Amino acid sequence: MSDADTRLSAVLGSIPYARFIGMRAELAGDEMTAILPFSDRIIGNPMLPAIHGGVLGAFMEMTALAQLSVAEPLKRQPRTIDISIEYLRSGRPLTTFARARINKVGRRIANVHVEAWQEQRAAPIAALRGHFLLTAAED
């Protein structure tokens, strides 16, 4: 396993909520794909049925956190400062994938964009952009 692989499994394995929703991730070189298999417990709207919007938001946020840990060794998990989520299509009862793009990593702050899709990469179901604090805050 590469260092990045080790860091990736360490970060996802260390987040109990990632296990709670059943999230995992795979690395191809430095490109990471996060995977959220469908399960009944992630449903928000049982009528359609549709995946809970909050779960999709959480999945994309943890994708961003995992991508940051893959990109470089960090002393501790980054902290989320803010996120903005756009919902484009309802999450159908299928496997959902996500990839994150780190737009900028400064000394303390990272800007990350994430897109989530199901059957077609070109038809994303949701997108997230967020800022993350990379060093321990003094609070």
Place this chain on the structure above:
Amino acid sequence: MNTDLSAGEQHRLIANTMNEGSPQARALGFQTLEIGDAVAILKVPYRPEIVGDPETGVIAGGVVTTLLDHASGQAVHAAMTEWTSIATLDLRIDYMRPAQPGRDVLARAHCYKLTRSVAFVRAVAYEDDPDDPVAAAQAVFMLDSSAGKKPGANLKPPRSKTEGAA
């Protein structure tokens, strides 16, 4: 929805349906403490499975995201006199500080503007005092989002590749 119900009874029924009928809300143990007059207050009970950082024992940001989304949706229903389907269009969250380890987190959401097509909501997550929030959210919901869709609509494949289904 049954028109014999009072607004209060109807809002309580919607809250119970959203908490019990949504498997993710039920898995997280969401409870509605108050609902009415365009406001909803929800609680997620603390448990180790929903922690984000085991070093600190703090609840995952994603759980707070789900709670704020769910509370915001109930605030939209609490602003309406008749039930209609809704869907989150946009959710923006600022995380001001980590939640206190071992504590339940509450969310108070207020639907401050309702138009024919969309609803605007502000919400905060906190342990004791809404003026000392863990996180603050701003959300926009589309109304009548399931118009023309039958139950089970998402079980069928989309009609075309570019269709914005939903």
